[in-house]
Amino acid sequence: xxxxxxxxxxxxxxxxxxxxxxxxxxxxxxxxxxxxxxxxxxxxxxxxxxxxxxxxxxxxxxxxxxxxxxxxxxxxxxxxxxxxxxxxxxxxxxxxxxxxxxxxxxxxxxxxxxxxxxxxxxxxxxxxxxxxxxxxxxxxxxxxxxxxxxxxxxxxxxxxxxxxxxxxxxxxxxxxxxxxxxxxxxxxxxxxxxxxxxxxxxxxxxxxxxxxxxxxxxxxxxxxxxxxxxxxxxxxxxxxxxxxxxxxxx
Numbered sequence: 001x002x003x004x005x006x007x008x009x010x011x012x013x014x015x016x017x018x019x020x021x022x023x024x025x026x027x028x029x030x031x032x033x034x035x036x037x038x039x040x041x042x043x044x045x046x047x048x049x050x051x052x053x054x055x056x057x058x059x060x061x062x063x064x065x066x067x068x069x070x071x072x073x074x075x076x077x078x079x080x081x082x083x084x085x086x087x088x089x090x091x092x093x094x095x096x097x098x099x100x101x102x103x104x105x106x107x108x109x110x111x112x113x114x115x116x117x118x119x120x121x122x123x124x125x126x127x128x129x130x131x132x133x134x135x136x137x138x139x140x141x142x143x144x145x146x147x148x149x150x151x152x153x154x155x156x157x158x159x160x161x162x163x164x165x166x167x168x169x170x171x172x173x174x175x176x177x178x179x180x181x182x183x184x185x186x187x188x189x190x191x192x193x194x195x196x197x198x199x200x201x202x203x204x205x206x207x208x209x210x211x212x213x214x215x216x217x218x219x220x221x222x223x224x225x226x227x228x229x230x231x232x233x234x235x236x237x238x239x240x241x242x243x244x245x246x247x248x249x250x
Contacts, residue, residue: 008032008169013160022173025159027058029141029171038141039063042091044079045204046182047145047174049191055143056087065092065135069127071206075194082192094131101126113209117227141169148175151220179219
């Protein structure tokens with residue numbers, strides 16, 4: 001996609017929707033980009049559950065996809081069933097290619113991600129990044145549950161960004177929300193969430209790479225806990241810088 005086809009003014013939009021209800025931004029991007037050309041990426045996190053409810057209120061035909069890595073918690077699959085039943089929709093599900101994953105497992109084993117950062121990143125690439133690339137190649141925008149307070153790598157994200165890696169728009173409606181705001185919305189709207197949160201989990205990914213954390217710990221400290229916290233990302237969000245000036249994008 002060529003950015004000029006939609007020509008959304010990022011700085012203006014970020015300023016216009018700052019402090020506004022996230023549903024207003026969702027309605028705006030769905031209208032501008034089109035419901036068939038924008039999709040919500042859901043990992044069934046509390047943020048993604050909030051966005052699922054909001055987006056389906058904006059458009060009942062909204063596209064919501066889930067990347068099934070093959071190493072998810074059973075609680076995640078249980079929540080998928082509950083969420084589909086509650087909101088009367090179906091997830092688009094994407095999975096790793098066996099032809100790519102099988103040689104990796106045969107050479108390095110099922111738990112290679114604990115041995116080296118490079119192997120963990122390769123595992124994430126095969127199980128998450130490449131399936132993501134398949135779905136994003138067919139849309140002009142994607143919606144994410146990223147929040148600035150989640151980690152050091154996310155502190156500068158905008159509400160709307162140009163994702164130069166995938167050459168599409170990236171929408172972060174909850175960028176400015178606190179974790180407390182997310183939970184308040186979930187309780188007020190009675191939104192289903194993973195039972196793992198009740199057991200000390202604050203960020204939930206693949207089962208072998210996620211654990212519960214102590215009260216008051218960093219939100220993502222339970223993810224890849226053996227790595228440098230300033231660098232640990234799975235590769236789904238390679239460019240998390242604030243939007244560049246318009247003239248630099250053209």
